[in-house]
Amino acid sequence: MNITEKILAAHCGKESVSPGEYIVADVDMCLGNDVTAPIAIDEFRKAGFKKVHNKDHISLVPDHFTPNKDIKAALLSKTLRDFAGEHDITNYFEVGRVGIEHVLLPEQGIVGPGELIIGADSHTCTYGALGAFSTGVGSTDLAACMATGKVWLRVPQSIKFTFIGVLPRWVGGKDLILHTIGQIGVDGALYKAMEFCGPVIEGLPMDDRFTICNMAIEAGGKSGIIVPDEKTQTYWKKHGERRRHSDESVRFFESDPGAGYEMTYEWDVSSLQPQVAAPFLPSNSKPVNEFRNKKIDQVVIGSCTNGRISDLRLAAEVMKGHQTAPGVRTLIFPGSQEVYRTAMDEGLFDVFLDAQCAISTPTCGPCLGGHMGILAAGERALSTTNRNFRGRMGDPESEVYLCNPAVAAASAVTGTITHPEDVSA
Amino acid sequence: MHKKCWKFGDDVNTDEIIPARYLNTADPKELALHCMEDADAGFTEKAKSGDVIVAGKNFGCGSSREHAPLALKGFGISCVIAESFARIFFRNCINTGLPIAECPEAARDAREGDEIEVDFKSGTIKNKNLKRTYQFPPFPDEIARIIESGGLMKYARYELCG
Numbered sequence: 001m002n003i004t005e006k007i008l009a010a011h012c013g014k015e016s017v018s019p020g021e022y023i024v025a026d027v028d029m030c031l032g033n034d035v036t037a038p039i040a041i042d043e044f045r046k047a048g049f050k051k052v053h054n055k056d057h058i059s060l061v062p063d064h065f066t067p068n069k070d071i072k073a074a075l076l077s078k079t080l081r082d083f084a085g086e087h088d089i090t091n092y093f094e095v096g097r098v099g100i101e102h103v104l105l106p107e108q109g110i111v112g113p114g115e116l117i118i119g120a121d122s123h124t125c126t127y128g129a130l131g132a133f134s135t136g137v138g139s140t141d142l143a144a145c146m147a148t149g150k151v152w153l154r155v156p157q158s159i160k161f162t163f164i165g166v167l168p169r170w171v172g173g174k175d176l177i178l179h180t181i182g183q184i185g186v187d188g189a190l191y192k193a194m195e196f197c198g199p200v201i202e203g204l205p206m207d208d209r210f211t212i213c214n215m216a217i218e219a220g221g222k223s224g225i226i227v228p229d230e231k232t233q234t235y236w237k238k239h240g241e242r243r244r245h246s247d248e249s250v251r252f253f254e255s256d257p258g259a260g261y262e263m264t265y266e267w268d269v270s271s272l273q274p275q276v277a278a279p280f281l282p283s284n285s286k287p288v289n290e291f292r293n294k295k296i297d298q299v300v301i302g303s304c305t306n307g308r309i310s311d312l313r314l315a316a317e318v319m320k321g322h323q324t325a326p327g328v329r330t331l332i333f334p335g336s337q338e339v340y341r342t343a344m345d346e347g348l349f350d351v352f353l354d355a356q357c358a359i360s361t362p363t364c365g366p367c368l369g370g371h372m373g374i375l376a377a378g379e380r381a382l383s384t385t386n387r388n389f390r391g392r393m394g395d396p397e398s399e400v401y402l403c404n405p406a407v408a409a410a411s412a413v414t415g416t417i418t419h420p421e422d423v424s425a
Numbered sequence: 426m427h428k429k430c431w432k433f434g435d436d437v438n439t440d441e442i443i444p445a446r447y448l449n450t451a452d453p454k455e456l457a458l459h460c461m462e463d464a465d466a467g468f469t470e471k472a473k474s475g476d477v478i479v480a481g482k483n484f485g486c487g488s489s490r491e492h493a494p495l496a497l498k499g500f501g502i503s504c505v506i507a508e509s510f511a512r513i514f515f516r517n518c519i520n521t522g523l524p525i526a527e528c529p530e531a532a533r534d535a536r537e538g539d540e541i542e543v544d545f546k547s548g549t550i551k552n553k554n555l556k557r558t559y560q561f562p563p564f565p566d567e568i569a570r571i572i573e574s575g576g577l578m579k580y581a582r583y584e585l586c587g
Contacts, residue, residue, distance in 0.1 A: 022567035024585065039451045039491050047578035065449060072449035122489040122513055138517035139491040144581035152567065152577075186436055187483035191512050220483060222512055281436060368445040368488070389440045389487060391463040396444075 002158050002259035003227050004193040007133040010251070011116040019157040019262070027057065028249045029111050030145040031119035033101055033364075034062035038079040039139035040120060044146055052087045053149035056245035059091040059110055060084050061101040064364045069371035090244055099336025099362045102126040102214060102304035106235075107336055109243035113228045113236055114251030118142070118151050123304050123386065125216040129209035130236070131228035131253060133193075136217060156222045157262035158193040163200035165270030170420045172314075173208030174306060174384065174404035176200070177215040178275035182285035183265070190220035192262065195255065200269055201226060206235045207310040214305045215386050218282040228252045276382075276417060277402040280390045288407050291417040298381040299324075299412040300393075301405055302333025302360075303367045306384035309339050311405040316348040318409035318424045319355045325415030330357040331366065331373045355412070369393045375400075382411050428503055430552075431472055432537040433480040437464055438487035439514065443496040451492060453499030460496040474501025477543065479535045481507065485514025494523040504543045506550060508532045519568055520577035526550060528561035 001009065001016055009017045011025040032040050037060055052058060060080045065073035084092035091110050098104065102123050105111045111127045117134040118124065120142040127134035137151065145151050161180060176196075181188070194216045201209070209226050216224030226232075233252070240247060273287035301315050312334060324330045332352050334340040340362065343349055352359055366373030367385040375381055375394030380401070383393070388400040403411075406420040413423050441464035443456055450456065461468035461478075478497070484507035485493060494517045497505065505518070508529040518525045526543060531550040535541065540553035550559040564572065574580035 022565065035445075035448050036489065036491065039495075042451070043578050047582055049582075070449060076449065076451075120489055120491075122487065124489075136489045136513050138489055138513060138520060140520040140577045141516060144520075144577050144585065148581050148585040150581075150585050152571070186486060187509065187511070190483065190509065217487075217513075220486060220511060368440070368448075370445055370448075387438075387440070387487060389438045391444055392440055396463045396466070 002195060002255040002261065003131065003225055003253045004133055004158055004195065004223065005155060006253045007114060007116060008153065008155055017155045019155050021155045022152065023155060024150050024152055025116055027118055027145050027149055027151050028115035029057055029059060029117045030142055031059045031061065031101060031105065031121065031124060032142045033064050033121055034066060034073070034076045034080055035064045036120035036139045036142065038076050040142035040146065041079055041083045043140050043143035049147040052146050055088050056090045057149060058089050058146055059105060060089055061093055061098060061104060062095070063098055063100050063362065064368065065370050066095050066098065066363055067361065097337060100304045100307055100364055103307050103335030103339065106130060106210065107239060107338055109239040109241060112240055112247060112250040113232060114253050115249050118145060122217045123214050125221060125224050126210050126214040126304060128213040128216065128223050128225035129206065131226060131232055133223055133225065135223045156191055156193045158195050159189055160195045160197065160261045160264040162198035162264065162266040163269050164198050164266060165200060165268040167200055167269060168272065170274050170406050171272050172404055173204055173211035175272060175275040176269065177212045178277050178282065178285040178402065179272060181215065181219045181283045184219055186218060186281050186283045187220040189216065191222055194219065194221045194224045196224065196226050202229060205310060206231055207308040210308065211305055215282070218386060227254050274404055274407045274419060276407065277388055279388050279399045279401065282386065282388060282402060288403065288417065288419050291401065294417045295380065295415060296328060296382045296411060296417065297379040298373065298375060299328060299330045299408050300333065300366050300373060300381060300383040300385060301408050302335060303364070303385040304335065305386040306405050307333055307335025307339065309342050311384065312339065312343045312348050315405040315409040316351040318406050318420050319413060320351050322355055322413040322423065324356045324412050328412055328415050330355065330412040332357050332359045333365065334362055336362050366393055382408055382417060384408050428475045428477050428541060429473065430477050430479045430535050430537060430539045430541045432535060433464060433478065435481035436483045436486055437480050439485055439490050439493040440487055442485065442493040443490065448490060448492055451495065453495045456492050456496035457499030460500045469500065475503045477541045478502055478505045479532050480505065481532065482509045484510050486511035489513045491517045491521065494518050494521050498523050506532050519571055522576050526561045528559050531559035
């Protein structure tokens with residue numbers, strides 16, 4: 001079996017499972033946010049459930065429209081707060097403690113290797129970077145899971161992506177996943193588990209691995225996963241300690257030699273350039289220089305895709321000693337309070353403030369066109385976020401281009417889409 | 426069911442089905458006012474309750490928002506027929522009871538305005554204008570049981586709780 005099949009088998013009490021098989025699995029953690037959890041809470045109550053299955057196995061993270069953007073959003077947050085209080089939910093995070101869910105949960109050790117996690121948010125696939133099976137579901141799935149601790153799943157076929165070669169300077173996890181989506185398309189991994197491996201993946205820091213698994217959904221994937229190694233162990237040693245509930249479900253699985261894959265891809269990425277994905281699909285990815293001189297109005301650096309500390313370090317490295325170009329707004333969104341403090345302590349905020357960037361509290365805000373950086377008709381953003389669908393960041397006549405944090409920072413300085421080597425010495 | 430078809434292309438995403446700017450409510454009636462807005466701004470003015478949406482590959486990709494099937498249901502869309510569905514949207518439809526049918530041939534052939542009739546019992550789609558009938562495969566038993574229970578919450582109450 002491959003790692004995905006092993007985790008699923010371990011969670012439904014079977015020796016083995018095969019692709020296509022339907023299972024009812026035990027869930028180690030389920031997640032909802034201020035957009036998706038209110039529907040789940042309503043469904044939970046309407047169905048007549050009075051008690052949650054396990055208060056330790058639910059995370060409620062108000063991160064999308066917080067700090068509350070309007071009166072209706074305030075009511076959504078209040079729904080979470082009241083439910084969390086009523087059921088004494090262990091992992092509920094108020095503004096001031098909250099981070100962007102997919103940055104926050106691994107950081108606080110709430111999700112770990114070998115676990116089965118579902119979340120009413122499509123980017124829940126992020127935690128596959130820890131060697132967990134993790135997938136996005138809907139609000140009703142979350143409701144049923146809060147009540148029963150279970151989820152129905154079809155065991156997915158797996159696709160193996162092997163990256164070989166030596167990664168060039170300024171190219172990282174974001175570029176690998178944009179390249180992958182560009183190669184296979186936005187439904188290229190529909191219903192499939194995407195397993196990422198090879199020497200390039202082994203050489204990547206955890207933050208880049210989170211970025212890769214985060215965007216598995218943009219290829220239609222059910223999950224993204226990376227077999228745990230020493231880096232995973234080191235990460236878990238530090239972050240697992242923060243967990244406030246039992247860690248007995250944490251296990252380190254591997255894929256068997258000869259495990260089954262529906263398809264395999266192998267790419268030598270030694271000459272890969274930083275990638276930029278043009279509107280209106282993440283699969284429209286091309287080398288950054290093909291977009292050279294394209295004028296931009298706004299730069300967004302952050303999100304569940306690229307809001308971790310190494311992302312901000314990379315952006316600051318490029319921006320140091322420079323300023324945002326006239327006519328451009330640069331918005332920085334650290335992914336969590338811890339990322340925020342670390343960035344401040346390391347002096348990254350000095351770089352960003354000197355460069356005339358706006359620094360926000362953690363929120364999903366602009367990524368989904370919610371608040372804090374909405375685009376007008378005709379405006380163009382370059383963003384380290386994950387989607388560039390029509391109207392994603394505001395008016396349906398606005399545009400979003402996707403890229404890594406170094407490209408975003410370099411482009412903020414010049415005001416046009418720019419390769420980082422053109423700005424940084 | 427026997428209603429007018431509205432045709433869309435490949436990769437219709439949930440931001441187009443219900444833009445995030447309207448997600449500060451989960452009320453299906455309010456969501457329905459903006460359904461399909463960023464795919465076709467005039468949709469809610471020309472379409473009628475009971476109509477059918479026909480689309481290409483990967484319908485419902487992107488965000489997991491259940492507001493997407495809720496908006497379509499709230500508007501009265503009686504069925505979505507597509508060449509294929511994105512998986513979270515597919516789950517959400519099964520769990521909440523928005524009828525969907527995966528039938529590549531019927532989806533490709535249909536033209537905007539065609540009268541379409543869907544019968545889930547026999548697994549057939551009739552395109553009255555083209556005078557053609559298509560078969561689509563029934564759901565696997567495991568999924569059919571959720572639908573027959575009346576949605577996931579009822580299934581959870583009686584099946585998952587033992």
